[in-house]
Amino acid sequence: MSQLRSIINLDAIAHNTRVVKAEAGGAKLMCVVKADGYNHGMRHVAEVMAANGADQFGVATLEEAVLLRDAGIMQPILFWLWTPTIDLSPAFDRGLDIGVAGLEHVRAVVAAGQPARVTVGVDTGLNRSGIDEEDWARAFTLLAMQPQITVTGLFSHLSSADELGSTATDEQVATFKRALAIARACGLDPRCNHLANSPGLLMHDDFGLEMVRPGLACYGYSPLPTSSYGSELRPAMTWEADVVTVKRIRAGEGASYNLTWHAPSDGYTAIVPVGYADGLPREVQGSFAVTINGRRYPQVGRVCMDQIVVWLGATTDVEPGDTALLFGPGDRGEMTATEVADAAGTINYEILCTPRGRTERVYVGG
Incomplete structure (x- = not known):
C-alpha cells in the first residue's frame, strides 16, 4: 500500500445519497459525478449511489459519460460540456443524454440526424453555459x-444559492420558469426539469421542479457557511500518509526551505510524505495541522514538492510508520476539508479535488 492514501468510505456515500434523496422529497435525484466523482472515483461512487436512490447521473464531458455507461451504469447519464464540432456518435450509440448549452449545440445535434435525448441548458443569470434568452424561442x-x-x-445552474439572503436565486428561478413557459409555447413538453445544486437543495428544496442535481452534498460536505444546513451529511474522503521519520531539532534551528520557521524549544519533528505535487496547497503554511495518534500537530515551514515538516514539540510518542491524517470527517481529531480550505483561502470543493500525484485511492465499506 502506498505511503500516501485517499480513503473513500462507500458507506458514507450511500448514507449521503439517502440523505439528499430524502431532502428532495418527491423529486428525482441526479447525482453529479463529474471530475471522477469529485475525486472519489466516479465508477465506484456511482454504483453505490445507484443502489441508494440515484435516479440519474450528471457529468461534464462526453468522455466521462462514456466511461460511466461502459462501467455498467444504466440510469440516464447527462453530459453538458462539449464543443459543437465533436463526434457525438458515442452518445447516440450509448443512449446518453446530451445537454445543449448554446444555439450552435442545438444545431449540431439536429444536423447529426440521429435519435437523441436532449436536455436544454438555459442561461438564467450565471452568464456561463446555457442558451441566451434571446435565442430561446429559436432553439425551442x-x-x-x-x-x-x-x-x-x-x-x-445557480450562481449564488450558497449566499444567505441573496435575491439572485429567486430571480433565477423566475427566469427559469419563464423559459419553461416559452418552451411549452414553442411546442416542447419538458417533463424532467432541474435547477437545484447542493446549496439550492439544502436551502431551497426543489423549487417545485421534477429533479434536483446535487454534487458536493453527495460526498458529505455542505457548501454553506453554517453547519445547520447539511448537518446529517458524512464526509466520505480521508487523506492520510505514513510518517517517514522523526528527527530531533534544537531550539532556534530552522526547518524546510528558506528556514522560515525556527524551533521554539528543543524537540522533535516528523516528516510526512505529501507536498504540492500531491495536491497540498503551499498556501496552508502556518495554518495547517495533521493528526497523529489522536493529537493535532502543526505543519511548519514551507510546503515542499513531496514532503512537509510537522512540529511535535517535546513528545516522543510519534514513530515512523504512524498514520498522519491530513483531512477527513473530523471524528478522529483531524481537520476537515472545509478547515483546510479555510487555511488555504479556498473552498472545500477544491480541497476534495486536490489529492493527486502519488496518492493511492483505497475503498472501504460499501
Missing part, C-alpha cells in the same frame, strides 16, 4: 420540429 422551435429528438427537460 427548432428542437420541437425534430421527431427524432426527445427533449427530456430544461436545466440551468
